[in-house]
Amino acid sequence: xxxxxxxxxxxxxATGQRVTxxxxxxxxxxxxxxxxxxxDQGLQFLIQYYNGEERAKGNILERFSAQQFPDLHSELxxxxxxxxxxxLYFCASSAPGSTDTQYFGPGTRLxxx
Amino acid sequence: AQKVTQAQTEISVVEKEDVTLxxxxxxxxxxxxxxxxxxxxxxxxxxxxxxxxFDEQNEISGRYSWNFQKSTSSFxxxxxxxxxxxxxxxxxxxxxxxxxxKLVFGQGTRLTINP
Numbered sequence: 154x155x156x157x158x159x160x161x162x163x164x165x166x167a168t169g170q171r172v173t174x175x176x177x178x179x180x181x182x183x184x185x186x187x188x189x190x191x192x193d194q195g196l197q198f199l200i201q202y203y204n205g206e207e208r209a210k211g212n213i214l215e216r217f218s219a220q221q222f223p224d225l226h227s228e229l230x231x232x233x234x235x236x237x238x239x240x241l242y243f244c245a246s247s248a249p250g251s252t253d254t255q256y257f258g259p260g261t262r263l264x265x266x
Numbered sequence: 267a268q269k270v271t272q273a274q275t276e277i278s279v280v281e282k283e284d285v286t287l288x289x290x291x292x293x294x295x296x297x298x299x300x301x302x303x304x305x306x307x308x309x310x311x312x313x314x315x316x317x318x319x320f321d322e323q324n325e326i327s328g329r330y331s332w333n334f335q336k337s338t339s340s341f342x343x344x345x346x347x348x349x350x351x352x353x354x355x356x357x358x359x360x361x362x363x364x365x366x367x368k369l370v371f372g373q374g375t376r377l378t379i380n381p
Contacts, residue, residue, distance in 0.1 A: 196371040209368055255369060257311035
């Protein structure tokens with residue numbers, strides 16, 4: 154158990170809908186990262202937050218957004234969902250040091266029908 | 267741009283055999299970090315090791331060992347006396363030392379250990 158929690162574990166929804174994925178980092182970690190794992194794209198970095206502020210953006214679609222709250226949990230919002238958004242979404246967290254290891258949560262499997 | 271290549275898509279061996287997973291990376295950074303993660307059938311990503319670019323010492327942890335060679339930009343992972351529980355997808359990843367520490371992952375190697 155990495156100490157990173159993600160809810161829900163599974164999510165099934167329809168095209169055009171909006172969903173929110175939630176992540177709680179390990180105790181003491183200030184950074185939260187979101188990654189998407191799909192069959193065609195592999196594991197790709199989406200976005201990073203550090204202590205509430207956006208730090209870096211990767212290949213995140215405009216339909217997707219994220220935020221990190223004062224209690225350091227983070228939410229990834231996916232809207233106008235398409236079939237191609239079906240994937241495993243991981244959250245990871247790391248300690249305050251700039252070069253610390255990222256520990257991953259169990260992931261949320263999103264299925265868009 | 268950073269890139270990680272895991273040329274072996276799938277490997278299948280019989281239990282107790284030794285197996286090496288290859289990882290080759292590209293980066294312009296002089297300081298960077300290399301990682302291996304394991305993804306068992308249950309789906310989670312489990313951290314195995316982190317290596318700093320300035321430390322080329324090989325590392326051994328039980329049946330696992332890692333060979334880092336900066337000259338060939340490789341960071342290979344060997345499992346000795348493999349076991350069925352080692353069956354998983356293994357990912358090699360790279361991150362820069364400064365700025366955003368996003369991980370750039372290889373495509374993964376699916377390792378199957380047959381009894």
